Amino acid sequence: MIDSMSEPSKTKVNMSRNGDGEKPRMVKLGELLTLDAEPERIDNPADETFVTVRTKCGGAVERVIKDGKIPVAFTGYRIHEGQLIYSRIDARNNAFAIVPSELDGAVVSKDFPVFRVDERKALKSYLMHFFRSGRLQYAIQQYSKGITNRQRIKEEVLLSFSILLPSLEEQRRIVAVLDRADAIRAKRRQILADLDELKQSFFDEMFLSDDFPIVESGDLMPVMRNGLSPSKRGTVIARVLTLSAITQGKFDVSAVKEGTFDTEPPADKRVTGQDFMMCRGNGNKSLVGVGAYSNKDYPDLVFPDTIIAGRVNTDKILLSYLEMVWHSGSVRNQIERSARTTNGTYKVNQQALSRISIPLPPIELQREFARRVEAIAAARAKVERALALDDELFAALQSRAFRGAL
Secondary structure, three states: OOOOOOOOOOOOOOOOOOOOOOOOEEEEHHHOEEEOOOOEEEOOHHHOOEEEEOOOOOOEEEOOOOOOOOOOOEEEEEOOOOOEEEOOOOHHHOOEEEOOHHHOOOEEEOOOOEEEEOOOOOOHHHHHHHHHHOHHHHHHHHHOOOOOOOOOOOHHHHHHOEEEEOOHHHHHHHHHHHHHHHHHHHHHHHHHHHHHHHHHHHHHHHHOOOOOOEEEHHHHOOEEEEOOOOOOOOOEEEEEEOHHHOOOOOOOOOOEEEEEEOOOOOHHHEEOOOEEEEEOEEOOOOOOOOEEEOOOOEEEEEOOOOEEEEEOOOOOOOHHHHHHHHOOHHHHHHHHHHOEEEOOEEEOOHHHHOOOEEEOOOHHHHHHHHHHHHHHHHHHHHHHHHHHHHHHHHHHHHHHHOOOOO
């Protein structure tokens, strides 16, 4: 399955301007959408299901009320299956969705306007592909230029934006093409998820069933050091990692920004393939202390003071094993217990991170695991390359679809 899905898809595109010969026209969204909810007083919010809309057209989902927080009565809307809903605040981030059946009868605040789609003119699936394409997002961003990022996009503004509207038959054809291309991308993403699960399965099989000696992390990473944060008055320009480079489950070399320093950052503040990098502080307790490693040196990348790097003694422990055991429940519990908070930010220091108890299997067993991880990484890289090409194709199809060239 991996081999068959690691080659770029070759979706055929009908390049004719109009599949049915009918010329598409530009219309305002106001011709297709009608406000479809009356304000309602929600007197018993504790008994209601609340809804929010994810960005990037990620769907309408239940909004979980945090423990200890009691919702107060408010005036909002009651939503129903099939309606189109969006977030005034996050419209610039493509927060649009069709209400699913399981959220029928749920409630939202008035920052989530609700519409009925005129299905005699437009398919809901066509509209959602339009929202995903980014064309409306760009128009909204241009409209909001120079205004704070929290600018609300009100209903009358949204309805004033234009969309290219072909016939219903042509909309169905466009949706079918985009759905097929998107399905290929979804399958490839599932393969990547399956490969990640395979890695975890190997780890569980090899290391969870036996009792291994327990050692402190300081014995495995005897030298730890904080990174170097940029200076606003600095004149030396360098590329700096952001925290997301190490907090997403694996090292992301693309998570960088440009920074300035007072002097040239020294070699021990640069990313190397011998270090395990850990998050020193985060507002999210589940991310503090999270770690990852780079499989190669990046002498042009500086890691900031919000990251602690530990030089790993590879005679005792391999990075591939350390990364997996560091994500385990027992290690996470130790890190979170040692975290201290000030002003809402959880922090750990070198001393706390050097006292984490870690099971240490024989090095040969770790090497066998590393070989399996390497094979998985090679397969993953192949699928990722194919997915990148599919993403390019999908973006091209979207561009053509909404300018009448698909």
